[in-house]
Amino acid sequence: xSQKEDLDATATDTGPGGKALNEDxxxxxxGLAILALALLGFIPREVLW
Amino acid sequence: xxxxSESIDIAETDALAExxxxxxxxxxxxxxxxxxxxxxxxxxxKNVPVWVDWGWVKSVEYPVYAIVLGLVGSGIVGVxxxxxxxxxxxxxxxxxxxxxxxxxxxxxxxxxxxAGALGVVQAVLLVSSVFFFTWWIxxxxxxxEKLRALLAASVSICGVSAAIAAAGAVRATKEQIAYTxxxxxxxxxxxxxxxxxxxxxxxxxxxxxxxxxGGNIDTTAAVAxxxxxxxxxxLQIAAIVKSAQNVxxxxxxxxLTLYFALYxxxxxxxxxxxxxxxxxxxxxxxxxxxxxxxxxxxxxxNAGGASAGISAANTLRAYFLILAFVSIGLEFRLTxxxxxxxxxxxxxxxxxxxxxxxALLIASILFSNFQx
Numbered sequence: 001x002s003q004k005e006d007l008d009a010t011a012t013d014t015g016p017g018g019k020a021l022n023e024d025x026x027x028x029x030x031g032l033a034i035l036a037l038a039l040l041g042f043i044p045r046e047v048l049w
Numbered sequence: 050x051x052x053x054s055e056s057i058d059i060a061e062t063d064a065l066a067e068x069x070x071x072x073x074x075x076x077x078x079x080x081x082x083x084x085x086x087x088x089x090x091x092x093x094x095k096n097v098p099v100w101v102d103w104g105w106v107k108s109v110e111y112p113v114y115a116i117v118l119g120l121v122g123s124g125i126v127g128v129x130x131x132x133x134x135x136x137x138x139x140x141x142x143x144x145x146x147x148x149x150x151x152x153x154x155x156x157x158x159x160x161x162x163x164a165g166a167l168g169v170v171q172a173v174l175l176v177s178s179v180f181f182f183t184w185w186i187x188x189x190x191x192x193x194e195k196l197r198a199l200l201a202a203s204v205s206i207c208g209v210s211a212a213i214a215a216a217g218a219v220r221a222t223k224e225q226i227a228y229t230x231x232x233x234x235x236x237x238x239x240x241x242x243x244x245x246x247x248x249x250x251x252x253x254x255x256x257x258x259x260x261x262x263g264g265n266i267d268t269t270a271a272v273a274x275x276x277x278x279x280x281x282x283x284l285q286i287a288a289i290v291k292s293a294q295n296v297x298x299x300x301x302x303x304x305l306t307l308y309f310a311l312y313x314x315x316x317x318x319x320x321x322x323x324x325x326x327x328x329x330x331x332x333x334x335x336x337x338x339x340x341x342x343x344x345x346x347x348x349x350x351n352a353g354g355a356s357a358g359i360s361a362a363n364t365l366r367a368y369f370l371i372l373a374f375v376s377i378g379l380e381f382r383l384t385x386x387x388x389x390x391x392x393x394x395x396x397x398x399x400x401x402x403x404x405x406x407x408a409l410l411i412a413s414i415l416f417s418n419f420q421x
Binding site for chain 1: 091095140142143146147148149150151153154333334335337338341342345346349354355357358359360361362364365369
């Protein structure tokens, strides 16, 4: 992704390694992955306090 | 004269510039700080009500601890002179959007459909009225057109993200973005505490309070913080209403691009090319995740899934919201405010008061009979 596109995109950001990350998509994927793990019972009870 | 591409290239926030200075080890130092403050927030939330017996202290919600600890952390990294190095880990946007996707799991799909429809109506009324009021008063106070566009977009839509989107549209400078971002946070921080207090004073129901907060506070993270202070119903409605408002960001950004190209810079019909692409680029994709999470969780509950799964998702959602609230505090800096004088502050303040009043009116009309 070019820097122009990077800055045009909503809430786009740059990671510590300089690689472009679209935080909108990243947050969506991480959130849905965590939800799937929770619903499937894969989140250890010790983590939830 | 600079080209459009060059102008966009320099239209970065100071935060982005700071992040480019950060190395991987410093990123992890910053991340450790965010996580440590998040753990401290959770610890205080759990233990203060046990330690202290005073009524109001017992009822302090986790956003308050998180933001105060974040502000303290901000002071410490400033004194240590490591702010630029660790700032890459203060990812408010990522934390809040992940938290909001997870919030979708606790909102029934029919609630999103009903509240979302009302939210879009409220957002259209609010964004248009607040945007043009801010634009008008900015003109009266002789604030430049580019800064007016940033102020109007940020106060009427969704704070820093809208300011960045508007900056790309009107070719604003990075100093103007950084200035607007500081103003947004300066006004959002007290609103987190003031609006829940006023909602209680006015006796607003959870949905009306949520819709008022969602239509009023500029940054999504601060909306979630204020909604969480009022309660779960208010948090859900505030998140839905704010998401509806976020969706309008693309429309406003494209409209600003066309206005500046056609009327300010007089570039002609070429300016209209690529409008639909820009609309999608600026669409907040996490809203899709929020709706999908709600659909999955609704199906899961209807299919007889264990309540422990939803409960675990809710706890993890609280973790991400805490990290977002800590990051709001950590990112706060007052130093940028002296650059542009008092006029933009007066514009932003007036627009905020106008937004406060009109959002209360609209939320009271649209959400007075809303049941979750």
